[in-house]
Amino acid sequence: MKAFELLRPTNVEAAAGVLGDGALLKAGGVDVLDRLKERVDEPDRVVSLVDLGADHTSVARDGDAIRIGAGATLATMAASDLLPASLREAAEQAASRQIRNLATLGGNLCQHTRCGYYRLKSFPCLKRGDDTCPVLADGAVQETAGIFGNRPCACAHPSSLAPALGTAEAVLHVVGADGSREIAFADLWAQPVKGRASDTVLAPTDVISHVVLAPRDAAAGWRVAHEEIRQKAAFDWPLVSCAVALRAAQGKVAQASVWLGAVAPTPVRSTAAEAALTGKPLDEAVAAKAGEAAVGEATPLDGTRYKVQLVKVAVRRALEKAWGRA
Numbered sequence: 001m002k003a004f005e006l007l008r009p010t011n012v013e014a015a016a017g018v019l020g021d022g023a024l025l026k027a028g029g030v031d032v033l034d035r036l037k038e039r040v041d042e043p044d045r046v047v048s049l050v051d052l053g054a055d056h057t058s059v060a061r062d063g064d065a066i067r068i069g070a071g072a073t074l075a076t077m078a079a080s081d082l083l084p085a086s087l088r089e090a091a092e093q094a095a096s097r098q099i100r101n102l103a104t105l106g107g108n109l110c111q112h113t114r115c116g117y118y119r120l121k122s123f124p125c126l127k128r129g130d131d132t133c134p135v136l137a138d139g140a141v142q143e144t145a146g147i148f149g150n151r152p153c154a155c156a157h158p159s160s161l162a163p164a165l166g167t168a169e170a171v172l173h174v175v176g177a178d179g180s181r182e183i184a185f186a187d188l189w190a191q192p193v194k195g196r197a198s199d200t201v202l203a204p205t206d207v208i209s210h211v212v213l214a215p216r217d218a219a220a221g222w223r224v225a226h227e228e229i230r231q232k233a234a235f236d237w238p239l240v241s242c243a244v245a246l247r248a249a250q251g252k253v254a255q256a257s258v259w260l261g262a263v264a265p266t267p268v269r270s271t272a273a274e275a276a277l278t279g280k281p282l283d284e285a286v287a288a289k290a291g292e293a294a295v296g297e298a299t300p301l302d303g304t305r306y307k308v309q310l311v312k313v314a315v316r317r318a319l320e321k322a323w324g325r326a
Ligand SMILES: Cc1cc2nc3c(=O)[nH]c(=O)nc-3n(C[C@H](O)[C@H](O)[C@H](O)COP(=O)(O)OP(=O)(O)OC[C@H]3O[C@@H](n4cnc5c(N)ncnc54)[C@H](O)[C@@H]3O)c2cc1C
Pocket: 024, 025, 026, 027, 028, 029, 030, 031, 032, 033, 070, 071, 093, 094, 095, 096, 099, 102, 103, 104, 105, 106, 107, 108, 109, 110, 111, 112, 158, 159, 160, 161, 202, 206, 207, 208, 209, 235, 236, 237, 238
């Protein structure tokens, strides 16, 4: 690891003010420390958010909505009754207990891909500035890659929290060089381009201060769930994940939101699955059709064909779990 200067600002504005060339933002550090050790990043200054205080780390009501500080840990989120069950489920299944105690909401969304080729500097990587994505080459290790939008880079987005935040129409509050602004969750994501490691539209001087979720109350007919499929039960990322929010009215799905994780360079909203659900009572056949619709535009690689079936299963399970929460 290259030596760096450690800065510990005490508010978000001050953090944004010291970011920029040669600086790297660190929250829990689970991803950042790996990248520093792997020398994927070699900053001169590391800006730690550890001293930002309780507003940055807590979950609270904000009128009808819920406000989550970007520094809230996955453990805090998993334990919060204020959050939709889908988000709690995603948080409590991620990684290990030790990691959930460190890893934060902001870091989880902005963590870089876990693609082994990105992490190992001895391989070329489009995100690190090379011309090609080695995952697309014959004989590459492809099993954890994506099945949608996999050109020019086939990585899969690693965040377990992202799909549930998508279904809650999260709005990110961001402080940057030009002041603060809001970014709708769906607008946070950037498709891969040569030389950009980040999967978001955030500038290097941007800091997410907090995230606000739209209400998903059961009293208003909302039923939510998160499902994921893993190779092993712990200490690993999901192979695929799915979060759903369904608003039920008169026994039918009046409104549906379906988001997928670990299937593309960014989280994916499945409007095709949503259309297959809307206006119908949710039974086994409708759930299966929504799963089929979700993979209608999949373009799997040889090594990721199995993920097409996993997505169908994850979507069906998430829908049945949510609907069963009447
Ligand atoms: C063994 C293992 C298993 C794991 N399993 C899972 C899993 O199942 N699901 C899952 O989702 N993740 C998993 N992870 C990844 C882990 O959850 C993430 O690395 C962690 O959530 C990152 O959070 P952090 O606070 O440590 O971020 P950091 O490492 O501090 O930062 C990560 C990135 O986010 C940026 N960042 C951090 N905070 C902000 C902010 N407020 N505003 C703007 N940018 C910010 C940083 O600059 C950096 O680029 C696993 C990790 C390990 C090691």
